Amino acid sequence: MLKYLLRRMAATIPVLLLVSLMSFAVIWLVPGDPAAAFLDSSASPEQVARLRHELGVDQPLPVQMVEWYGRILSGNLGESILLRRSVGAALLERLPVTLSLAGLALILAVVFGIAAGILAAIRRGTLADQSIMTLALLGLSVPDFWLGLVLIVVFAVGLGWLPSGGFVPITQSVTGWLATMAMPALTLALVQMGFIARMTRSAMLDVLHQDFMRTADAKGLSYRFVIMRHGLPNAMMPILTVIGIIAGSLLGGAVVVEQVFSLPGVGRLIIGAIMSRDFPVIQGGLLFLGLIYLVINLAVDLLYAAVDPRIRL
Amino acid sequence: MTAFANVAGRASGWIHAGGRLMQRIAEHRAIVIGGGLVLAVALVALGADFIAPQDPLHNDFRARLLPPGAAHWFGTDHFGRDILSRVIFGGRLSLEIGLLVGVMTGIFGTLIGGLAGYFRALDNPIMRLMDALMAFPAILLAITVSATLGASMTNVVIALSIATTPHTARIVRASVLVVREMQYVEAARALGASDLRILVRHVLANSLAPLIVRLTFVFATAILAEAVLSYIGVGPPPPAPSFGNIIANGRDFMVEAPWVTIFPGLAIIACVLGLNLLGDGLRDALDPRMKIGP
Numbered sequence A: 001m002l003k004y005l006l007r008r009m010a011a012t013i014p015v016l017l018l019v020s021l022m023s024f025a026v027i028w029l030v031p032g033d034p035a036a037a038f039l040d041s042s043a044s045p046e047q048v049a050r051l052r053h054e055l056g057v058d059q060p061l062p063v064q065m066v067e068w069y070g071r072i073l074s075g076n077l078g079e080s081i082l083l084r085r086s087v088g089a090a091l092l093e094r095l096p097v098t099l100s101l102a103g104l105a106l107i108l109a110v111v112f113g114i115a116a117g118i119l120a121a122i123r124r125g126t127l128a129d130q131s132i133m134t135l136a137l138l139g140l141s142v143p144d145f146w147l148g149l150v151l152i153v154v155f156a157v158g159l160g161w162l163p164s165g166g167f168v169p170i171t172q173s174v175t176g177w178l179a180t181m182a183m184p185a186l187t188l189a190l191v192q193m194g195f196i197a198r199m200t201r202s203a204m205l206d207v208l209h210q211d212f213m214r215t216a217d218a219k220g221l222s223y224r225f226v227i228m229r230h231g232l233p234n235a236m237m238p239i240l241t242v243i244g245i246i247a248g249s250l251l252g253g254a255v256v257v258e259q260v261f262s263l264p265g266v267g268r269l270i271i272g273a274i275m276s277r278d279f280p281v282i283q284g285g286l287l288f289l290g291l292i293y294l295v296i297n298l299a300v301d302l303l304y305a306a307v308d309p310r311i312r313l
Numbered sequence B: 001m002t003a004f005a006n007v008a009g010r011a012s013g014w015i016h017a018g019g020r021l022m023q024r025i026a027e028h029r030a031i032v033i034g035g036g037l038v039l040a041v042a043l044v045a046l047g048a049d050f051i052a053p054q055d056p057l058h059n060d061f062r063a064r065l066l067p068p069g070a071a072h073w074f075g076t077d078h079f080g081r082d083i084l085s086r087v088i089f090g091g092r093l094s095l096e097i098g099l100l101v102g103v104m105t106g107i108f109g110t111l112i113g114g115l116a117g118y119f120r121a122l123d124n125p126i127m128r129l130m131d132a133l134m135a136f137p138a139i140l141l142a143i144t145v146s147a148t149l150g151a152s153m154t155n156v157v158i159a160l161s162i163a164t165t166p167h168t169a170r171i172v173r174a175s176v177l178v179v180r181e182m183q184y185v186e187a188a189r190a191l192g193a194s195d196l197r198i199l200v201r202h203v204l205a206n207s208l209a210p211l212i213v214r215l216t217f218v219f220a221t222a223i224l225a226e227a228v229l230s231y232i233g234v235g236p237p238p239p240a241p242s243f244g245n246i247i248a249n250g251r252d253f254m255v256e257a258p259w260v261t262i263f264p265g266l267a268i269i270a271c272v273l274g275l276n277l278l279g280d281g282l283r284d285a286l287d288p289r290m291k292i293g294p
Helices: A002-028 A034-038 A045-055 A061-073 A087-122 A127-141 A144-158 A174-208 A211-218 A223-260 A266-276 A279-307 B002-007 B011-027 B029-046 B083-118 B120-135 B138-149 B153-179 B183-190 B195-232 B243-253 B259-286
Strands: none
Touching: A002 A061, A002 A279, A002 B120, A034 A045, A087 A127, A087 A174, A087 A223, A087 A266, A087 A279, A127 A174, A127 B259, A144 A174, A144 A223, A144 B195, A144 B243, A144 B259, A174 A223, A211 A223, A223 A266, A223 A279, A223 B138, A223 B195, A266 A279, A266 B138, A279 B120, A279 B138, B029 B083, B029 B259, B083 B120, B083 B153, B083 B195, B083 B243, B083 B259, B120 B153, B138 B153, B138 B195, B153 B195, B183 B195, B195 B243, B195 B259, B243 B259
16 A cells, blocks of 8 residues: 555656646746736836846746745745735635635535435436436536626525625634525535535446346345445445546635635635736636645545555555 | 447448437436527527617617616617627627537537547646646636637637536546546457557547537536626727627626626626536437436
8 A cells, every 4th residue: 555655646746847847837827017007007116126036037937947846845835916825824814714615515416416316316317316307407507607696686685594705714614604605505416516416326226237236136135235335335436436526626616616606715715816917816816726636646546545555556 | 338339331320329418408307408599599689689679799889778668678888889689699609609609519529538538648747737737716717818809709719618628528537537437449459450440539529528518518617707797807808799798888887887788798697508408418318327417
């Protein structure tokens, strides 16, 4: 297991290097001068020059890269030119919001997605199966931000049950946290729920026809026991894969959903930075999210290996 | 696919295989319903000039924020523009973006995935680059590229293609890896065919099925993503309507005029649902092993 762990971590290093290089290179996507893009046209040449110096873009490219790697390796993501504070601190401060949102959505999607998928598989061909699969497909086809807007109009403006936005930390009030998180998490979870339901159904259908299922049934075990003890564990591998994929798209979805519900999360910080051309925050934010994604995927791979010994070979 | 390999070159065989394919397609309800939905949306978008009741850019300040009614079936926005007409013309732009992204992703995904799968030396460097691109949330990548390059139709297509290509390349590579080991590839090589000929005529030609399925979903994803980009404010610039920027326009009037936002959203759902159904059906018809439906 240790050998597999080390090998898997070594394989991540080149990707990590490329991710950090791409995050750095964002500043070079801008047509023209990044400093001028941040300042408005009334800025004096001295102001532009000062900002160029601050961003480091007045240095030759190799020097800039050495500085970037020197900084990130010591854990310093630089300073925001708009907020005038450390990028790392700003990201960490907003991380709990994004994690709350993505975590809650993941739980919702996994619990309801797997339950719906199992139900559809064991009631294959019935009305229940068809309704679940239709709903799952519909869930995949709805634009998440649009659903968020509709939910706000219905439940916040119309019925007044829930706040339309904002964030209450769970440490302050659990009910307040739930009230602010309910609609965003549901919005974010819906698409993923459809994904998981579809994958669970097809994985379960594969397993249901295996010989060991027939044997378990023939032994006289209860139907529920056969499904939950023999069926689901064997269908878990493809489902785990999907959960790994989803963890990545939840981060992307969170970026958009935070925008709709005015949640002060990492995504909203980065979008704000993109709009105002606050390059240190864009670079640091991309690197940060890229890192989280790589860590999650590493964890999923290790989980595989723990569940299925064949993978370690 | 074996049906094709066996009869290749014989005209009667082709017709026979074509007939079988049509029959197989007709057997899949998802293809018929999904394809029909997509075709209907595409026809409306193409015929927008004849179908739309009004000019989608025509302002009428006496008709601001009118609810749906006989004169304006989908209501009007804050400039008094007819939402039905805007949705019809918006479909044209959104489908155009989706189609272009599908084509670009198809070209680059095939090129990158084909090279990585066929030439072993290229595999590792190319795929690590794709892995790195996939480490960023795709939608954030698209927003960043579109915003930094400057919001325009072309840059939206570029941004979305960059976001969807890595996954497509990975799928093409996976099927090239399988096809590369087939006996007919060995046979072609033994007959002295060049790498390029083998790659294009044999390997890629036989890796098409998963690519076609994937591109259907890319098309759907691009329509959804265009809407997100417009909502964030980095989509195709107004006043030309797209599904996304009609919703973005309606956002500030969500409470007093929800129809401005609701109808383009429903139009997106219709398009994306059609494409998803079509993709599911094609997957079942082209490759029964990947079947997800009953």
